[in-house]
Amino acid sequence: MKMNLRHYLRAINAENIKEWKIELTYRVDFIRGLFEPLFYVLPAILYGMAIVGGRYSENLEKLTGTGNLITYTVIGYVFMGFLETAVWGMGFALRKEQWYGTIEQVFAAPVPRWVYVMGMALHSTMHQGLIIIMQSVVIYFIFGLVLDISGILPSLLIIGIMMISLYGLGILLSSLVLIFKEGWIISEILYSFMIIVTPIAYPLAVLPSILQKISMYMPTTYGISTIRHFLIGESLGFSVFDAVLRLLAIGVLWVIFGLFIFNIVDRRVRNKGELGTY
Amino acid sequence: MDHIVVSNLTKKFIKKGKRRFLTREKEEILALDHISLRVKKGELFGLLGPNGAGKTTLVKCLATLLIPDEGTAVIDGYDIIEDPISVRKILGITTGGERTLYWKLSARDNLKYFASLYGLSSKEAEERIDYLLNIMDLKEKQHQRLEKYSTGMRQKVSIARAILHDPKIILLDEPTLGLDPSFSMFLRSFIKNELNRKEGKTILLTTHYMEEADQLCDRIAFVNKGKLIVVDTSKNLKRSVSKNEVLEIKCVGNVENLVGFNAYMENKRDYTKVKILHENTEEIMDDVLKIIKEKAKILSVNVKRPTLEDVFIHLTGSELRDDYE
Numbered sequence: 382m383k384m385n386l387r388h389y390l391r392a393i394n395a396e397n398i399k400e401w402k403i404e405l406t407y408r409v410d411f412i413r414g415l416f417e418p419l420f421y422v423l424p425a426i427l428y429g430m431a432i433v434g435g436r437y438s439e440n441l442e443k444l445t446g447t448g449n450l451i452t453y454t455v456i457g458y459v460f461m462g463f464l465e466t467a468v469w470g471m472g473f474a475l476r477k478e479q480w481y482g483t484i485e486q487v488f489a490a491p492v493p494r495w496v497y498v499m500g501m502a503l504h505s506t507m508h509q510g511l512i513i514i515m516q517s518v519v520i521y522f523i524f525g526l527v528l529d530i531s532g533i534l535p536s537l538l539i540i541g542i543m544m545i546s547l548y549g550l551g552i553l554l555s556s557l558v559l560i561f562k563e564g565w566i567i568s569e570i571l572y573s574f575m576i577i578v579t580p581i582a583y584p585l586a587v588l589p590s591i592l593q594k595i596s597m598y599m600p601t602t603y604g605i606s607t608i609r610h611f612l613i614g615e616s617l618g619f620s621v622f623d624a625v626l627r628l629l630a631i632g633v634l635w636v637i638f639g640l641f642i643f644n645i646v647d648r649r650v651r652n653k654g655e656l657g658t659y
Numbered sequence: 660m661d662h663i664v665v666s667n668l669t670k671k672f673i674k675k676g677k678r679r680f681l682t683r684e685k686e687e688i689l690a691l692d693h694i695s696l697r698v699k700k701g702e703l704f705g706l707l708g709p710n711g712a713g714k715t716t717l718v719k720c721l722a723t724l725l726i727p728d729e730g731t732a733v734i735d736g737y738d739i740i741e742d743p744i745s746v747r748k749i750l751g752i753t754t755g756g757e758r759t760l761y762w763k764l765s766a767r768d769n770l771k772y773f774a775s776l777y778g779l780s781s782k783e784a785e786e787r788i789d790y791l792l793n794i795m796d797l798k799e800k801q802h803q804r805l806e807k808y809s810t811g812m813r814q815k816v817s818i819a820r821a822i823l824h825d826p827k828i829i830l831l832d833e834p835t836l837g838l839d840p841s842f843s844m845f846l847r848s849f850i851k852n853e854l855n856r857k858e859g860k861t862i863l864l865t866t867h868y869m870e871e872a873d874q875l876c877d878r879i880a881f882v883n884k885g886k887l888i889v890v891d892t893s894k895n896l897k898r899s900v901s902k903n904e905v906l907e908i909k910c911v912g913n914v915e916n917l918v919g920f921n922a923y924m925e926n927k928r929d930y931t932k933v934k935i936l937h938e939n940t941e942e943i944m945d946d947v948l949k950i951i952k953e954k955a956k957i958l959s960v961n962v963k964r965p966t967l968e969d970v971f972i973h974l975t976g977s978e979l980r981d982d983y984e
C-alpha cells in the first residue's frame with residue numbers, strides 16, 4: 382500500500398511534467414496564453430472607470446462596503462481564472478490524450494484513473510497560478526493596487542478550499558467530453574453560466590433574485606467574495622466561517638458527483654470501445 | 660503452467676450507420692465470438708487473421724481497455740474483469756497504430772513518463788531507459804522529438820515502452836505493420852531471440868503476415884470474423900495439407916463454372932486468381948484448364964507446395980490480406 386502511494390505520487394508528478402513539456406513546445410501559444418486573460422479584464426476596468434468617472438464608485442461602496450472598482454474587478458477576474466483550470470485545463474486533458482492517440486496506452490498503465498485526474502489538476506492549477514501572477518504584476522504596474530497584505534494568507538487558504546469544488550467540476554467535464562463529440566458545448570455553457578452568477582465584476586445585488594439564489598450554490602461566489610473580504614474588506618452577506626463550511630460542503634458534493642460520473646463514463650467507453658476514437 | 664487463459668471471450672460492437680428520420684441504422688458486429696485459448700508460460704503465441712478478424716479487440720480486452728460482454732480471461736492468475744490493476748502491472752502492451760506516443764516529446768521523455776506510470780523510481784527508470792535505447796540503437800537520437808522519427812524508429816520506441824517495467828507477459832498488436840523490411844527483421848529477431856528465448860517472456864502477438872507467424876510463433880491461432888478456427892504449431896498446420904499441392908491459375912474472364920472443384924477464387928484488379936488444393940494436381944489439371952478456357956483467358960499456371968496462407972484459405976475460405984502479392 383505504501384509502495385503504491387509512492388508510485389501514484391510519482392505518476393501524478395510525471396503527468397504534470399509531461400504536460401508542461403508538451404505545452405512548452407508551442408512557445409508562442411504558451412506566451413499568448415499567459416497574457417490573453419488581460420484582454421478580458423482590461424475592458425471591464427476601463428468601461429467601469431468611464432461610466433463612474435474614476436476608480437471610486439459610491440454605489441459599489443454602498444452595495445459591497447468597498448468603493449474601489451479597479452481592485453474589486455481585478456480580484457474578481459484574476460481569481461475567477463481558476464475556473465478556467467477546471468473547465469478548460471482539466472476538462473480537456475483526456476480529450477487531448479485522445480487527440481494525441483495516447484489515451485489507450487496511458488489507461489493501460491497500472492494506476493487508478495484518479496491519478497491522472499490529480500496530475501491534470503496539478504498541472505492546470507500551476508499553469509493558472511502562473512497566469513494569475515503575470516496578470517497581477519501587469520495590472521499592478523498599470524493601475525497600482527492597494528491590498529491588505531495580511532489578507533493574502535487567508536485568501537490562499539480560501540482558494541485552496543474553493544479548488545476542491547472546481548476539481549470536482551474538472552473531473553466531471555474531463556469524462557463527459559470523452560463521450561460527447563461536442564463536449565466543449567457543455568463546458569462552454571457551464572462556464573458562461575458560472576461566470577454570470579458569480580460576483581466577479583459586479584455585486585450579487587444587481588442580479589435578478591432567481592440568479593442570486595442559484596449563485597449561493599456556486600463555490601466561486603463564496604471563494605471570490607471571501608477573498609475580496611480579506612484583501613479589500615468587502616462586506617459579506619454571510620460569515621467567513623459559513624463561507625468555509627459551505628465551500629467544503631459544495632466541494633465534497635461536487636467531487637463525489639464528478640468521480641461518480643467519471644466512473645460511469647469510464648465503464649461506458651470501455652464497454653462500447655469508444656475510448657480511442659476521436 | 661498457462662500464463663494467459665481466455666475463456667469464452669465475447670465482444671459485440673454496435674456500429675452506427677446512416678441517420679434516418681428519428682432513428683439510426685444500427686449494425687451489430689460480433690468482434691469476438693466465444694473465444695477460448697491458452698498461452699503457456701514462455702510461449703510465443705501468434706494470432707493470425709485478416710482485417711477485422713478481432714485480433715485488436717482480443718488484445719484490448721486482455722489489456723483491460725475493453726470490457727468483454729461475456730466470458731473472461733485470467734492473466735497469470737489475475738482476472739481481467741475483477742482485478743484490472745494487477746493485470747496491468749504484469750502486462751506490457753503495444754496497441755497498434757502510429758500515434759501511441761507523444762510526438763512532441765523526445766524518445767527519452769516519452770519513456771520517462773511511462774516509466775513513472777509503471778512505478779519505476781527515477782533511478783531505475785534512467786538505467787532501464789539507457790539499456791533499452793542502447794539495445795534498440797536509438798541512443799543517438801534519444802533527445803529528438805518523435806515527430807522527426809521514422810515509422811520504424813517510433814515502433815522501436817513503442818516496444819521499448821511496452822517492456823520498460825520488465826513485464827512477464829507481453830502483448831504486441833501488429834508489431835511490424837507497415838515497416839521497412841530492415842526494421843521488421845530487427846524487431847522480429849528482437850522479439851524472438853531477446854524477449855522470448857533469452858528473457859523467457861510469454862508473448863502474444865497479432866499479425867496478418869503469414870511469414871511472421873510462421874517464423875516466430877511456437878503456436879498459431881487462426882482467427883476469422885471473431886471466431887477461433889484452429890490452434891496449432893505451424894508445422895502441424897502445414898502437415899494437415901502437406902499431401903496436397905496448390906494449383907494456382909491466373910486468368911481473365913468468367914470462372915464461375917469451376918464450382919465442382921472446391922476452388923478458391925479471388926478477383927484482383929486485372930485478373931482472377933484461382934487456387935485449388937489437391938493431392939495430385941496433374942490429375943485434374945487438364946479438366947480444370949479446359950473448363951476455364953470455356954469462358955476465360957489463362958494468363959499463367961503454377962503448381963506450388965502449400966504455405967500457411969493456403970492452410971488458412973483452406974480452413975476459412977478467406978485470404979489473410981487484401982494486398983497479397
Ligand SMILES: Nc1ncnc2c1ncn2[C@@H]1O[C@H](COP(=O)(O)OP(=O)(O)OP(=O)(O)O)[C@@H](O)[C@H]1O
Pocket residue numbers: 653654655672673674688689690708709710711712713714715716717867
Ligand atoms: N470501437 C469499435 N466500434 C465499433 N466496431 C468496432 C470497434 N472496434 C472494432 N470494431 C469492429 O470489430 C471488428 C474486429 O475489429 P478488430 O480491430 O479487432 O480487428 P483486427 O483483427 O484487429 O483487424 P485489423 O487487421 O484491421 O487490425 C471489425 O469489424 C471492426 O470494424
Ligand SMILES: [Mg+2]
Pocket residue numbers: 714715716755832833
Ligand atoms: Mg487490429
